[in-house]
Amino acid sequence: xxxxxxxxxxxxxxxxxxxxxxxxxxxxxxxxxxxxxxxxxxxxxxxxxxxxxxxxxxxxxxxxxxxxxxxxxxxxxxxxxxxxxxxxxxxxxxxxxxxxxxxxxxxxxxxxxxxxxxxxxxxxxxxxxxxxxxxxxxxxxxxxxxxxxxxxxxxxxxxxxxxxxxxxxxxxxxxxxxxxxxxxxxxxxxxxxxxxxxxxxxxxxxxxxxxxxxxxxxxxxxxxxxxxxxxxxxxxxxxxxxxxxxxxxxxxxxxxxxxxxxxxxxxxxxxxxxxxxxxxxxxxxxxxxxxxxxxxxxxxxxxxxxxxxxxxxxxxxxxxxxxxxxxxxxxxxxxxxxxxxxxxxxxxxxxxxxxxxxxxxxxxxxxxxxx
Amino acid sequence: xxxxxxxxxxxxxxxxxxxxxxxxxxxxxxxxxxxxxxxxxxxxxxxxxxxxxxxxxxxxxxxxxxxxxxxxxxxxxxxxxxxxxxxxxxxxxxxxxxxxxxxxxxxxxxxxxxxxxxxxxxxxxxxxxxxxxxxxxxxxxxxxxxxxxxxxxxxxxxxxxxxxxxxxxxxxxxxxxxxxxxxxxxxxxxxxxxxxxxxxxxxxxxxxxxxxxxxxxxxxxxxxxxxxxxxxxxxxxxxxxxxxxxxxxxxxxxxxxxxxxxxxxxxxxxxxxxxxxxxxxxxxxxxxxxxxxxxxxxxxxxxxxxxxxxxxxxxxxxxxxxxxxxxxxxxxxxxxxxxxxxxxxxxxxxxxxxxxxxxxxxxxxxxxxxx
Numbered sequence: 120x121x122x123x124x125x126x127x128x129x130x131x132x133x134x135x136x137x138x139x140x141x142x143x144x145x146x147x148x149x150x151x152x153x154x155x156x157x158x159x160x161x162x163x164x165x166x167x168x169x170x171x172x173x174x175x176x177x178x179x180x181x182x183x184x185x186x187x188x189x190x191x192x193x194x195x196x197x198x199x200x201x202x203x204x205x206x207x208x209x210x211x212x213x214x215x216x217x218x219x220x221x222x223x224x225x226x227x228x229x230x231x232x233x234x235x236x237x238x239x240x241x242x243x244x245x246x247x248x249x250x251x252x253x254x255x256x257x258x259x260x261x262x263x264x265x266x267x268x269x270x271x272x273x274x275x276x277x278x279x280x281x282x283x284x285x286x287x288x289x290x291x292x293x294x295x296x297x298x299x300x301x302x303x304x305x306x307x308x309x310x311x312x313x314x315x316x317x318x319x320x321x322x323x324x325x326x327x328x329x330x331x332x333x334x335x336x337x338x339x340x341x342x343x344x345x346x347x348x349x350x351x352x353x354x355x356x357x358x359x360x361x362x363x364x365x366x367x368x369x370x371x372x373x374x375x376x377x378x379x380x381x382x383x384x385x386x387x388x389x390x391x392x393x394x395x396x397x398x399x400x401x402x403x404x405x406x407x408x409x410x411x412x413x414x415x416x417x418x419x420x421x422x423x424x425x426x427x428x429x430x431x432x433x434x435x436x437x438x439x440x441x442x443x444x445x446x447x448x449x450x451x452x453x454x455x456x457x458x459x460x461x462x463x464x465x466x467x468x469x470x471x472x473x474x475x476x477x478x479x480x481x482x483x484x485x486x487x488x489x490x
Numbered sequence: 491x492x493x494x495x496x497x498x499x500x501x502x503x504x505x506x507x508x509x510x511x512x513x514x515x516x517x518x519x520x521x522x523x524x525x526x527x528x529x530x531x532x533x534x535x536x537x538x539x540x541x542x543x544x545x546x547x548x549x550x551x552x553x554x555x556x557x558x559x560x561x562x563x564x565x566x567x568x569x570x571x572x573x574x575x576x577x578x579x580x581x582x583x584x585x586x587x588x589x590x591x592x593x594x595x596x597x598x599x600x601x602x603x604x605x606x607x608x609x610x611x612x613x614x615x616x617x618x619x620x621x622x623x624x625x626x627x628x629x630x631x632x633x634x635x636x637x638x639x640x641x642x643x644x645x646x647x648x649x650x651x652x653x654x655x656x657x658x659x660x661x662x663x664x665x666x667x668x669x670x671x672x673x674x675x676x677x678x679x680x681x682x683x684x685x686x687x688x689x690x691x692x693x694x695x696x697x698x699x700x701x702x703x704x705x706x707x708x709x710x711x712x713x714x715x716x717x718x719x720x721x722x723x724x725x726x727x728x729x730x731x732x733x734x735x736x737x738x739x740x741x742x743x744x745x746x747x748x749x750x751x752x753x754x755x756x757x758x759x760x761x762x763x764x765x766x767x768x769x770x771x772x773x774x775x776x777x778x779x780x781x782x783x784x785x786x787x788x789x790x791x792x793x794x795x796x797x798x799x800x801x802x803x804x805x806x807x808x809x810x811x812x813x814x815x816x817x818x819x820x821x822x823x824x825x826x827x828x829x830x831x832x833x834x835x836x837x838x839x840x841x842x843x844x845x846x847x848x849x850x851x852x853x854x855x856x857x858x859x860x861x
Contacts, residue, residue, distance in 0.1 A: 155815040156808070162819060164803070185786070185811040192787055193807065201803045415556070416563055432535070432572045436564060437527070440556045444526040447818055448533060 120304055120331050121363040121384070127477045131356065131382035134472045137332075137363050139205040139257035140301045141197070142172070146363065146384035147468050149375065149461045150175040150207060151392060155184060156200040159392050160451045161458070163202040169427070169455065170462045173205035175387035178251060178260075179214035182240075183233050187253055195255030195300045207387065208256035209367070210247050210289075210308070212263045213336070224264070224281065244285040245292040248305070255300035260334060260367075261289035263308040268342040275312035282310045283324045290328050304331035306365060312337060313346050315353045322357050332363035335383070339369045347374070351381040358382075372401070372464060372488045376481045379468055391461045395454030398442045402460070405487040407435075409453065414439045427459035428452075491675055491702050492517075492734040492755070498848045502727065502753035505843045508703075508734050510576040510628035511672045512568070513543070517734065517755035518839050520746065520832045521546040521578060522763060526555060527571040530763050531822045532829070534573040540798070540826065541833040544575055546758035549622060549631075550582035550589070553611075554604050558624055566626030566671045578758065579627035580738070581618050581660075581679070583634045584707070595635070595652065615656040616663040619676070626671035631705060631738075632660035634679040639713040646683035653681045654695045661699050675702035677736060683708060684717050686724045693728050703734035706754070710740045719748050726752040743772070743835060743859045747852045750839055762832045766825030769813045773831070776858040778806075780824065785810045798830035799823075 124134040137144040151158045151166065153174045158166055166174065176196060185199075193199035196206060215222055219231035228243030244262040251259035263282045266275050286307050293305045307325035311317030325333060335354050338347045351366070355378075358364050366383045369375065375386055391401065398409045402422035407414075409421070420430035421438065429438070429452040441449030464484070471480035495505045508515040522529045522537065525548045529537055537545065547567060556570075564570035567577060586593055590602035599614030615633045622630035634653045637646050657678050664676045678696035682688030696704060706725050709718045722737070726749075729735050737754045740746065746757055762772065769780045773793035778785075780792070791801035792809065800809070800823040812820030835855070842851035 155811070155817060157812060157815075157817050157819045160818045160822070162799070162803075162823070164799070180815075184815055185807070189787060189807060189811070193789060193805070199805075199808055199811075201808070416560060418564060428533070428535070432533075434564070434570075436556070436560060437570055437572070440526070440560070440570075441528060444528075444551075444555055446526060446528050447531045447821065448528045450818065451531070451822070452533070 121361060123360065125473055127472045128475050129478050130380045132379045132472050132477050133382060133384070134469050135363070135384055137205075137385070139304070141203060141205045141257055144172045144205055144385065145469060147375075147379045147465055147472075148172055148385055149465050150385065150387040151458055151461070152177070152387055152389045153200070153202075155180045156196060158458075159396065160447070160454045161392070163200060165455055166202070166458065167204065169458050170466070171204070171458060173207060173257075174202065175207045175209065176254070176256070177211070177214060178208045178247065178254070179211035179218070181208075181254065182211060182242075182250055183235055187250060191253050195253065197255060205257040206254075207258040207365075207385075208251050208254050208260065210251075210260040210262040211242065212308075213265045213368070215242070216265055216267075229262075244288040248289050248292045249296065252296065252298045252300065252303065255298070256303065258304045258306055258332065259293075260306050261286045261308060261330075263310055263336055265337050265340065266310060266312045268313065268340050270312050272314055272317075275314055275317055278312075279310055279317055279321055282308070283321065286325055287328050290330065306330055306332040306334050306363075308334045308336040308367070309354055309358075310337045313342055313350060315349070318350055318354045319357060322354055326359060330362070332365060333358045334365040334367050336367050338366065339374065344374070348377050348381075351378055351383070355381040355383060373485050375464070376468075376485060380477070380481065391457035392454045395457040396450045398449070398453065400453050400460075401457050403487065409435065409439050409449075410442050411439075421453070421456055422460070425456065425459060425463070427456045429456040492732060494731065496844055498843045499846050500849050501751045503750045503843050503848050504753060504755070505840050506734070506755055508576075508756070510675070512574060512576045512628050515543045515576055515756065516840060518746075518750045518836055518843075519543055519756055520836050521756065521758040522829055522832070523548070523758055523760045524571065524573075526551045527567060529829075530767065531818070531825045532763070534571060536826055537573070537829065538575065540829050541837070542575070542829060544578060544628075545573065546578045546580065547625070547627070548582070548585060549579045549618065549625070550585035552579075552625065553582060553613075553621055554606055558621060562624050566624070568626060576628040577625075578629040578736075579622050579625050579631065581622075581631040581633040582613065583679075584636045584739070586613070587636055587638075600633075615659040619660050619663045620667065623667065623669045623671065623674065626669070627674065629675045629677055629703065630664075631677050631679060632657045634681055634707055636708050636711065637681060637683045639684065639711050641683050643685055643688075646685055646688055650681055650688055650692055653679070654692065657696055658699050661701065677701055677703040677705050677734075679705040679707040679738070680725055680729075681708045684713055684721060686720070689721055689725045690728060693725055697730060701733070703736060704729045705736040705738050707738050709737065710745065715745070718745070719752075722749055722752040722754070726754060729753075744856050746835070747839075747856055751848070751852065762828035763825045766828040767821045769820070769824065771824050771831075772828050774858065780806065780810050780820075781813050782810075792824070792827055793831070796827065796830060796834070798827045800827040
């Protein structure tokens with residue numbers, strides 16, 4: 120499934136290729152988040168035109184709305200949302216533990232109340248694999264407990280036992296229940312909080328179970344950045360070289376560079392779209408807050424080096440005006456621009472690695488984005 | 491400016507062509523409303539692709555935000571919003587009298603407080619022509635008082651005097667102050683409430699002043715539909731045949747048919763976009779409320795006869811889901827669909843008149859849209 124194309128000469132960064140039933144993902148690469156089956160404000164054809172190679176959708180949200188029956192009738196998430204390229208779905212673990220109320224971990228799964236209507240649900244590692252088979256995502260994730268920061272060693276250790284047990288059960292169910300919507304892959308998720316030995320233990324346990332790829336979860340949850348980088352540094356190198364490595368929920372350009380440098384292949388994050396909706400644009404010269412008074416009379420594009428529809432057609436003054444009158448078109452245009460920025464960034468990172476210029480390119484970009 | 495192409499054999503309906511500096515408008519035709527320099531949720535290229543030939547923007551809103559200075563620096567509204575086809579701007583009269591607070595009519599103009607921040611402004615017929623010259627719209631409107639329904643004869647008569655006086659002053663200013671952004675036209679607005687003789691008087695006074703085209707204002711403001719049709723019937727026939735006739739703020743498909751039958755050429759209304767944002771789609775079989783439970787499992791397009799991006803790519807079930815999760819993409823897609831519906835409707839009306847089938851086509855459509 121994963122093909123290693125080139126290793127950087129100076130760092131652990133690497134260029135590769137993930138093959139899926141819905142096409143290839145050139146790595147390192149970044150997935151915009153389509154929580155409920157839509158990348159907020161954007162159409163699937165805009166994403167395709169932007170060069171987005173894959174997206175992440177959230178199992179928890181789709182499980183609650185529109186629910187399994189409608190997705191089944193639609194013939195899976197691809198048909199439902201009219202998206203033709205690869206999809207990763209998470210396991211819902213993160214949302215169950217962060218969004219829902221009254222969650223109770225039981226021996227066989229987790230009970231929780233919907234954050235939407237308070238309805239009660241019970242999900243198991245097996246049922247979550249089953250639901251992701253209904254979604255038909257190319258890459259599915261196992262149910263895990265995402266430990267918050269800070270967490271005691273005791274709690275983290277107990278939680279890791281559960282996560283490993285769930286990973287084993289997920290894999291067994293996945294193996295014994297073939298997907299009806301074509302070939303799918305399943306990734307394990309390394310947890311272990313901020314304890315290096317638990318991170319290593321988690322990685323080893325997942326490798327022993329054997330997955331198609333390995334994600335690193337439980338990072339970027341509020342811990343200081345240097346701890347996040349330490350955990351990456353501890354975990355990534357012991358993951359098998361011939362499998363894709365996925366850092367979940369990350370992130371900013373600077374965190375992406377740090378992770379790529381540690382050998383991470385894929386990312387997902389709401390940052391480009393959420394920032395776009397909040398009026399923050401990523402540019403080659405750093406972040407730009409479109410509401411700032413200085414842009415009222417600025418008739419340059421958001422980023423004069425960018426070839427996105429927003430930068431080709433509209434000025435900062437017009438975009439600022441759209442945000443000032445609370446016009447949705449502004450949210451759309453900056454979301455789209457930020458998606459182009461991330462697509463371009465990841466393409467440049469791949470090219471830089473191929474040209475043995477990764478550290479140089481990292482320095483260039485990170486001088487605009489404070490590390 | 492207006493060229494009459496064909497008169498219907500059965501009714502007063504007519505096909506024509508309005509020539510402007512930014513291209514031709516084939517009539518009868520409909521302008522989506524871009525209140526603050528954007529047709530809500532939609533980009534200018536989406537409108538162009540949909541076949542929209544012209545839009546209406548609101549002088550009142552643009553006067554308050556982004557204000558004259560920014561529009562001037564942008565080089566007019568076309569540049570500011572990146573729209574290449576004709577624009578009509580209204581005079582702001584309707585909004586001053588319906589949205590703003592504390593309006594006081596003085597001999598030389600109208601004082602009002604902004605509905606946004608309470609700031610005080612004073613506008614005259616002359617300054618409103620001047621601001622529309624800054625906007626650079628192809629067709630500008632004179633300041634008028636839009637009389638609400640119901641209004642006494644006394645009030646309506648007094649108001650009409652003012653409206654006629656303002657029209658005269660607008661025309662004088664327009665004639666003596668050439669536009670710097672190229673050729674513009676100016677339309678008068680017939681008022682007179684629901685009093686047939688005052689309507690006729692207003693029309694005659696405006697014709698005596700002489701305008702490039704004539705609008706009918708003060709209709710669709712809450713009066714019963716048969717009174718609106720009576721006023722149309724009284725007013726439209728006495729307007730010069732060689733000038734364009736514009737029914738402001740209208741409307742529904744059924745009102746458009748009624749007005750076209752009375753010889754109206756152009757329309758503007760928020761209905762297609764506002765309905766789209768509210769989850770109502772226009773289809774060949776009548777209106778469709780996308781949130782209805784019946785569409786939860788309906789995998790047909792909104793309108794199987796429609797070739798818009800929404801109908802070509804997405805199902806009713808998906809759109810209903812988008813509205814259920816309050817995802818802006820849903821608002822966009824139904825707005826765009828409704829714009830396509832109106833563009834198609836107006837094209838079909840023109841074709842029907844050319845083929846001597848206007849009444850047949852009217853009957854066909856209006857059987858789905860109750861008159």
